[in-house]
Amino acid sequence: MYDVLIVGGGVVGCAAARALSAYRVNVCLAEAADDVAFGASRANSAIVHAGYDCEPGTNMARLNVAGNAMFDELCAQLDVPLRRVGSLVLAFSQDDLAALQRLYDNGIKNGVPGVRLLTAEETHAMQPGLSDKVTGSLYAPTGAITCPYELTCALCSNARENGVRFLMGSPVTDVRTAGDHLTVTAGEEQIETRFLVNAAGIHADEVSALCGDESFSIRARKGEYVLFDRAASGFAKMVLFQAPTAMGKGVLVAPTVDGNAYIGPTAVDQTDKDDTSVRPEAIDELTATASLSVPQLPLRSPITLFAGVRAVPSTGDFIVKRSEKNPHLIQAAGICSPGLSSAPAIAKEVVELLGEAGLVLEEKADWQPLRRRPKRFRHMSPQEKAEAIRRDPAYGRIICRCETIPEAEIVEAIREIPGVPSVDAVKRRTRAGMGRCQGGFCMPRVMELIEREAGIPMEEITKNGGASRICVGVSREEGQA
Numbered sequence: 001m002y003d004v005l006i007v008g009g010g011v012v013g014c015a016a017a018r019a020l021s022a023y024r025v026n027v028c029l030a031e032a033a034d035d036v037a038f039g040a041s042r043a044n045s046a047i048v049h050a051g052y053d054c055e056p057g058t059n060m061a062r063l064n065v066a067g068n069a070m071f072d073e074l075c076a077q078l079d080v081p082l083r084r085v086g087s088l089v090l091a092f093s094q095d096d097l098a099a100l101q102r103l104y105d106n107g108i109k110n111g112v113p114g115v116r117l118l119t120a121e122e123t124h125a126m127q128p129g130l131s132d133k134v135t136g137s138l139y140a141p142t143g144a145i146t147c148p149y150e151l152t153c154a155l156c157s158n159a160r161e162n163g164v165r166f167l168m169g170s171p172v173t174d175v176r177t178a179g180d181h182l183t184v185t186a187g188e189e190q191i192e193t194r195f196l197v198n199a200a201g202i203h204a205d206e207v208s209a210l211c212g213d214e215s216f217s218i219r220a221r222k223g224e225y226v227l228f229d230r231a232a233s234g235f236a237k238m239v240l241f242q243a244p245t246a247m248g249k250g251v252l253v254a255p256t257v258d259g260n261a262y263i264g265p266t267a268v269d270q271t272d273k274d275d276t277s278v279r280p281e282a283i284d285e286l287t288a289t290a291s292l293s294v295p296q297l298p299l300r301s302p303i304t305l306f307a308g309v310r311a312v313p314s315t316g317d318f319i320v321k322r323s324e325k326n327p328h329l330i331q332a333a334g335i336c337s338p339g340l341s342s343a344p345a346i347a348k349e350v351v352e353l354l355g356e357a358g359l360v361l362e363e364k365a366d367w368q369p370l371r372r373r374p375k376r377f378r379h380m381s382p383q384e385k386a387e388a389i390r391r392d393p394a395y396g397r398i399i400c401r402c403e404t405i406p407e408a409e410i411v412e413a414i415r416e417i418p419g420v421p422s423v424d425a426v427k428r429r430t431r432a433g434m435g436r437c438q439g440g441f442c443m444p445r446v447m448e449l450i451e452r453e454a455g456i457p458m459e460e461i462t463k464n465g466g467a468s469r470i471c472v473g474v475s476r477e478e479g480q481a
């Protein structure tokens with residue numbers, strides 16, 4: 001019997017798991033995929049929003065501003081990158097300036113620290129290379145960038161270290177009330193739990209319906225991106241928005257914590273909740289819009305395209321509450337943007353809701369909030385590198401040349417994956433395959449290490465779970481030949 005079953009291993013579910021791991025409660029997280037960070041949490045804009053664009057008085061506004069303020073401590077504890085680069089919303093017309101004034105007023109009402117309106121001159125001084133059509137901007141110094149999948153994986157590792165069980169490859173397909181608890185079918189297992197936290201992302205309406213609560217629905221809205229090579233990305237210093245539209249926050253130009261730059265996302269409504277393909281026309285659409293902000297984009301240097309799917313709730317706001325239909329159910333649903341920014345605050349609120357619902361929350365004396373792992377090889381000084389190689393020769397074998405990732409870090413990542421290791425699960429934890437060759441060099445070597453460390457035959461290793469086998473139709477002998 002678990003006290004809490006969390007459904008969904010995205011940033012919200014993993015943040016809730018980690019927050020609960022600080023208490024003497026028995027927690028399990030069930031995830032349909034073979035790894036965490038498989039849904040929206042692996043492909044988004046990676047921005048810790050300041051919180052001025054949410055309507056005052058909404059859950060989004062409250063949880064975004066509170067979540068943003070929690071990021072410094074959280075990322076320091078989990079050794080996850082966070083850069084407070086600040087954000088600008090650019091205006092190109094009088095209408096845009098009026099929109100910026102509304103965002104500024106929202107920011108003041110929402111309690112966003114330091115937000116202010118800038119003239120055209122101040123804006124150009126802050127971010128060189130902008131279009132000369134920019135007439136002003138809204139500046140938010142607390143706008144930041146992080147790595148969403150690294151954060152999600154780190155939350156998972158730390159929660160596991162503190163006793164949470166992660167049940168991977170286990171979709172929740174049935175929920176029954178049995179007296180004072182629920183009986184839940186998750187993959188092959190029947191789980192008894194007092195409470196269920198619904199953090200199932202785009203499928204949270206379906207999980208809610210399984211629990212007898214059909215009070216909301218979720219629509220899918222895809223966002224596509226173009227990512228540029230690091231060597232051509234120096235132009236992006238800050239997060240650059242354009243004045244928002246009814247479809248969202250518009251197309252951004254922004255840096256990543258790893259030194260790349262990207263343009264995106266698009267906003268395309270679709271019926272398939274799991275379709276993360278990129279439409280061919282997305283590149284032209286993004287380029288045309290993003291060039292309004294930065295005319296000299298490095299259009300000869302894209303290294304990949306990717307897409308994520310937003311979970312747009314029928315309520316227009318995050319649904320974070322105890323269900324009125326099922327007292328065992330705590331909703332953390334409809335978490336579209338700014339869900340990444342809000343995740344730490346949503347997790348805190350989920351814990352409070354469970355406490356109000358009767359869960360006894362006694363703090364663990366031995367809770368370990370720090371994720372302990374060796375310094376990354378690429379961040380070491382030459383002396384530190386030499387010392388690391390002397391201690392463990394696997395540091396001297398570089399598997400991913402673009403990102404300088406040694407065998408030792410790949411092996412550490414394979415051991416950390418809660419489910420069945422795949423090439424992308426290793427990539428999310430190490431960056432192997434994220435450089436300009438996009439895995440052309442390192443993928444076979446990563447596969448060899450997965451085979452060696454996890455005992456998965458080469459022909460069964462997948463790119464990213466499911467049916468994405470890499471060696472399909474090739475016998476072992478043929479492959480080696």
Ligand SMILES: Cc1cc2nc3c(=O)[nH]c(=O)nc-3n(C[C@H](O)[C@H](O)[C@H](O)COP(=O)(O)OP(=O)(O)OC[C@H]3O[C@@H](n4cnc5c(N)ncnc54)[C@H](O)[C@@H]3O)c2cc1C
Pocket residue numbers: 007008009010011012013014030031032033036037038039040041042043044045046047048049170171172173199200201202203204207222223224265307308309310311335336337338339340341342
């Ligand atoms: C294009 C785009 C850009 C965005 N940009 C930003 C941004 O810059 N800043 C920001 O703050 N937010 C942003 N967001 C929003 C942010 O990505 C999401 O709010 C956040 O990732 C949601 O996390 P989650 O854990 O709720 O959902 P997810 O990450 O989708 O995780 C849900 C998990 O539940 C699992 N699951 C589903 N059904 C079941 C089931 N039946 N049983 C078991 N498991 C199940 C799924 O496999 C998945 O792993 C963006 C989103 C998109 C798509």
